[in-house]
Amino acid sequence: MPSSPPRSGDPQISLSSGGQISERALHFLKALIERHIRDGQPVGSRTLARDAGLDLSPATVRNVMSDLEDLGLVSSPHTSAGRVPTVSGYRLFVDTLLTVSPMDDALLTEMRSGFAPGAESKALIESASRLLSGVTHLAGVVMVPRHEREMFHQIEFLKLSGTRVLTILVTADGEVHNRIIHTEHEYSPSQLQQASNYLTELFSGLDMREVRKRLLEDLKQTHRRMDELMMRAMAMAQSLVAAAEPRDDVMIAGQTNLLEFAELANMERLKPLFQAFTEKRQILDLLDRCIEADGVQIFIGQESGFELLDDCSLVTTTYRVEDRILGVLGVIGPTRMDYQRVIPIVDVTAKLLAAALRQP
CATH class of the missing domain: 3.30.450.40 (GAF domain)
Known part of the structure; x- marks a missing residue:
């Protein structure tokens, strides 16, 4: 919402949101946020006027607070008449009003x-x-x-009995993770070897978090060039990679x-x-x-x-x-x-x- 009309002698500053804020309102915003940072409580008009160091009437302070609220820089909790900063208020404070001093x-x-x-x-x-x-x-x-993160080196799918497949994941530092997976369809050893070769070539040298991320992204999409076997292989790999991902x-x-x-x-x-x-x-x-x-x-x-x-x-x-x-x-x-x-x-x-x- 637009702020109140500019007051005489009170310069206006443009916000990224397109609104206008006066230098006096900025001064009040800075005082309000600094007070809220100190005690974590909503800041009332009297406290704000005292902290800002300006000799203004309570009505004037309330008008400025109202302007700040209209601009979305502060809000009024239901339990208090005071205001607290919004995310937008903090952002303006950090980007524009904050002074960082050298460390002690x-x-x-x-x-x-x-x-x-x-x-x-x-x-x-x-x-x-x-x-x-x-x-x-x-x-x-x-x-x-x-x-220093774990890197993907190789994955193997070994056929067991029926639809049971042993999935083996090897990291670059030689750590081995394995899991037995039950598939919906029965695959031949040559099909599983083809899937192993495909995933090893695709992910070798990537850290495990990147592998997991790419697997999740690929599984969410439909790949016309990827046949059903490879899609199922990626699903099998995803369950093992998630378990093997370091914490x-x-x-x-x-x-x-x-x-x-x-x-x-x-x-x-x-x-x-x-x-x-x-x-x-x-x-x-x-x-x-x-x-x-x-x-x-x-x-x-x-x-x-x-x-x-x-x-x-x-x-x-x-x-x-x-x-x-x-x-x-x-x-x-x-x-x-x-x-x-x-x-x-x-x-x-x-x-x-x-x-x-x-x-x-």
């Missing part, structure tokens, strides 16, 4: 000490996730370097820190969120979206695309060695996380992890 020297020294010299990469990644969690009091997440492609620490935030601390919200932390697949999908991005990336609420993270924000950045991106790290917390403090912590942790991984 004492904190930087503390963070440097969190990485043991000469430690193996897995230990360093675990240290990074614990460090992110401990310093921010949020959940720390660190993607394992891609070159340690991302290190997560500090999930219980989220219990400290009232808006997240109820079973209805925590159960699916903690399930995602356990399965890790959706978290990894989100981190994968950040792998090619430059600088710090911030997903606020519904921007993540995952419903279970609608009440959360994710702040990430890549870590790299010799200009080669190895992975992504970051934190997950409520949408009212202290972005001003969290952003430099995530950025510095990426640099410290990269420096530790470079050490012989």
Whole structure:
């Protein structure tokens, strides 16, 4: 909806949504979000006027609050006359109003000490996730370097009796996974060998998560050039790949820190969120979206695309060695996380992890 008409002497600033917001309203929005980040409560007009440091009448403050609500930047919960920021409000705050200060020297020294010299990469990644969690009091997440993930090497289908088929999956490091599958039709050994050759050639050298992703995508589509045997072979492979997919492609620490935030601390919200932390697949999908991005990336609420993270924000950045991106790290917390403090912590942790991984 459009905002109220501009007031004399109050410049207007265009929003990406096409609306207009005055500099005074921006000032109030910043004060409102900073207050909400501190205490997590809806912000009333009196509190906002005091925090903003402006000598304005309550009616004027209410008008500005109404403008912000019309622009979709704040909303009014049913239980309170105060306002809280919306995802759009947080986005405007992060992109336009946030000032990130240099990190305190004492904190930087503390963070440097969190990485043991000469430690193996897995230990360093675990240290990074614990460090992110401990310093921010949020959940720390660190993607394992891609070159350390399990890679698909070969798959074999061996005929047993009747419609029983032994499916064998071999990873690049020699780990073997197998499962007996009951098929709808009986296949000859030559047909199963043909299917094995096809899938091995198609997926060899890919990490297991990419194999699973491509299998799911292919199974959802109709391929006129793919015969029935190959489609069934892909379905058989999918069940084995899903079981064999490693769960340690991302290190997560500090999930219980989220219990400290009232808006997240109820079973209805925590159960699916903690399930995602356990399965890790959706978290990894989100981190994968950040792998090619430059600088710090911030997903606020519904921007993540995952419903279970609608009440959360994710702040990430890549870590790299010799200009080669190895992975992504970051934190997950409520949408009212202290972005001003969290952003430099995530950025510095990426640099410290990269420096530790470079050490012989």
